[in-house]
Amino acid sequence: MNRPAPFDPDADRLEQRMAAQPWRTPPADLKARILANAIAPAPPETRTASRCWRWSDLVWPGPWAWGAVAAAWIAVMAFGFGAEQTARQAGTLANRTPRSPAPVWVNWQQQQAFLAALLEEEPPASRPPAVLRPRSALPPPRFGLYRPFSTVTA
């Protein structure tokens, strides 16, 4: 059935005997079936299936790992998209309501006055502005052990 193996003087008798053993031939009905399948055009679903198999071959040998990575990416993208939509909606609502800082400030002062009246206290005075003073005007250190360095070394 096969091409006869060329005579090899180095081959021992066992190799020669093995080479002389004929292999099984393909079944007789296989030829007609193979040729008919080879000539017939592939149906669309077969093409899709073979394409799917190529994809599975591509991600071989870890299809589950690749699937998990893809799912994680989809989840991250969905989360990002959702956050972006939420921020956009919030921005739209903020644009719709007119900003009015003055009434808010008035409301806050009214609330403070109301709280002070409840607690029978004076309303909190506004904090005096910080005054920048020169360094020499700063109070001396509270501990009285400070001596100049020159007096220590002398």
Added chain:
Amino acid sequence: MPEGELERLYDAHAAALFAYALQLTRSESEARDVLQEVFMRLARREALPADLRDARAFLLRMTHHAVVDGVRRRESRRRTEDSVSEEPGSMFAPTSDPDEAAFRESLAGALRELPPDQRAVVHLKLWEGLTFDQIAQLLELSPNTAASRYRYGIDKLRTLLRPLYQEIR
């Protein structure tokens, strides 16, 4: 490729391709699938390459790739050992001579013990008569690797078939 050309190629080479696929897969159903896959791929081609010197080597290479693709596809479907797909039955042609039948049975069993890479080289050398350079080209190996795989394979076969080997020596 025209149907007539496909049929000519089938008549000339199908038996050798089937034997090689049977050697590698050790399963008749898988060898059938491989043969079908090879001829499907051939049918999609316009023709064999114009500068092709040895159509048999080209087709054996296609068969080898089809076997490898089939193994990968099987592996991606189910993680089973190669031995699960192994079907009982001899890989060689049946014979009425009991001595020959016993030898073929022992040889088939010994071949099953070889790793697939050694089995491929042994098959191509013994039953296809290819040189180590041709085998190296076909399997994309260096000639030295092909020769060493053949030597390891033959040594293992000789060990496994030692009783018979002593008889026929």
